[in-house]
Amino acid sequence: MRPADRARRTAHLELDAGAVAGEVLQGRVTLRRPSLNSVSDAKPERQRLLSLIGDHLLAAGVDGASLSGIARAVGSNNRMLLYYFGSREEMIIAAGVDLVSRFPRISALNERLSPEGSLAERLDAAWDQIAHPDNVPYIRLFFEFIGMAARKPDNAGILQAVVGGLPESVQEAFELDGHSPAQSVRLATQVVAMWRGFQVNLLAGVPREELRIMQAAAVRSLLADQPVERATGPS
Template identity: 30%
Template sequence: MDRDDLLDRISDHVLAHGLIGLSLRPVAAAVGTSDRMLIYHFTSRDALVSAVVARTSERAVAQVEALPGAASVRSGVNRLWAAYQTQPLSRCLDVYCQAAATGLIGREPYLSDARASNAAWAAALRDYFMRCGASPRRVGRIVTLVDSALYGFHLDLTTDRPTELARGVDDLALAAQAIAG
């Protein structure tokens, strides 16, 4: 099994079981290898976790890139929110949130990978909102507002009612549409 295949298997495992508490021996057993092979391919647990967060972020970006444009920025925000609640995007976002919640994103070796993932994510959102009619001049503001807010709404799914969150997302969508002009 090469490094790429191994990373995909481990990423699938993390998507199914979560990132918090990830240990080398149990994950190695779950994907059919040894902890020594994980160290051989990734050098450390930190490097492995960083690679998994980057891989799941790549998968999330691919989901956004595959979204068709909407008739307006407002409907685009609502469509994006619907996508946040479906698989595999929802689980990919969960992995990033778990990494952030455990303090991994703000320090190396995660910081560099997180910055690269964030840049790719923002580019995918920019392209998506431009497909929804946002102007190149204003799309950056829309991405900043919507990205931060939807992550918060995504975290709130565990405690709040989806219908209440949908109303809040539509309020966000109205604000994004106002920015779009």
């Protein structure tokens, strides 16, 4: 049995730290129960690997990142990564979600969209957080995820995991402002699409302050062109 096949077979046996662990040696499976220490250490070790994988993806990118290449970069091996994450795709999804939590200016957008000030002001504040210099590495990686999903439909789950709940958060901001759910979906889609375009410009070197002015003008133009459609309930 080839080493790669042995690693995959072992990984399927070791679905989680509480399951019976397996080790394939010379075509034979030797089963053993994990010790209590291995169970308690599994979660911290998985998180440690997630942090290292995220750091590697931020530095080297996602395109062409193989399981073995990531394993070498984080000082691990294919067998252990499959043990903790199941597959390369699931590992990248987990790392992407973890990266979102490590960029507080991204994960705290809901606070900027809370009902304090006018809707335009709240959207401005959200954009300021998205475009902050601290977030540029994440934005760059995000567009790599978009490229992966565009080339391989099977990678759509990776993109969805990294996009997170941004469109839904913007939709909720519109609903709090009195727009109907249907109109809120349309307007949130337009705003997020606009932000994506400005993010590309940001990566291309357009000055942040210029984008800030353009974003504010675009938001106000959108709101002026879209009178509030109130939600209608049963009569």
